[in-house]
Amino acid sequence: MRTIRAFIALLALGVLVGCDPSVLNQGGVGSETGSPGPAPAAASQQLAELTVSGGLTMSGYSREKFPHWISQGHGCDTRDVVLEHQGTGVHATSACKITSGDWTSPYDGKAYTDPQKLQIDHVVPLANAWKSGAKTWTTTRRQQFANDLSRPQLLAVTSSLNESKGDQDPSQWRPPDRNYWCSYATDWITVKHYWQLTVTSAEKGALSDMLGTCS
Template sequence: MSLVVATAIALGVTTLTSAPANAFTPPNIPSLSTATSELNALTVDVERNSGTYDRNLFPHWITISGTCNTRETVLKRDGSSVVTGSDCYPTSGRWTSPYDGATWTLASDIDIDHMVPLAEAWRSGAYAWTTSRRQAFANDLTNAQLWAVTDNVNQAKGDADPALWKPPLTSFWCTYAKAWIDVKYEWSLTVNSAEKSALSSMLGRC
């Protein structure tokens, strides 16, 4: 048994080398044909205003229902056997991260990732939005924008687009590209040329 595997077992996390069949995914991930059409419809442009980005311009996490905010809503949606306290924060459950295939039993090990990062959205057109539209984007539960993933994997992604970062599981690249494209399409955001090329290549794995 390798040191990596032994350490993972000791920490209560299992890892996979292929796409996890038991990972929950957000709603409305498009088909390959739809994603291809959407990619072709996106405006190709350079990114702008990166120096003026401020995360506070995208209010999150907002209250969704009762005491549950957006983060807690996604944790309940994308976990299994999730039990929450009166404040809606999970006290137990099981989450499988589709980005890397790791399964976790502590909500604190899970980040809620914005498929299209807030800073990336800003550079791709959200700089011109109203605050209310940016809030809607940051808390979008309708599209495949919010994902429950391993925290350090999300941190490695940062605000990078697919030309600069891809999920560790190559078997997930197809789904990742379809979701990324659809979010950009639904929110009328632009792509740069390197990003579009990377997305097209990732769709080739579908």
């Protein structure tokens, strides 16, 4: 058993053999994975800058159009890196498969020690991204989005909540822990603003309401 923090530190420096510079540039493996979005005032400004649209059709969509959990080098994939950054006391095998640690799901505050009981949620779901603009992207850009380790797009959460959320936006689904609504809204806005994705009018209204919970 071993921690993989040393691996992450080396990867951040870009010195590991086989590192893909484009992944490092867009994903920031050595950055604060899942780091919070901007302050509420800045998030409100970013929300105002988002384009409101009914969205594109879902024709042609599949999760395979967003290659995810790609290799980050030395046996680690994107899921491994998210679990390492968002947990404490994380241990892994020599092949970089996470075996144990301590995690708290931000959506409901539940604690876990078994990584298999967690799923990695795309804060902005892949299907939502597709109809918000990603349908017109190249597969390479969709891969970057699906493995974005710089924006607060990937969160280790309770599996059942990730499944209940599905591809719903904040007008349809919100984390059960109301205390997390402010963070969820700012995270969602950060991702959509950076990737230049659109929002529906209902989605924009829900995000504005959730920003109202920020203290």
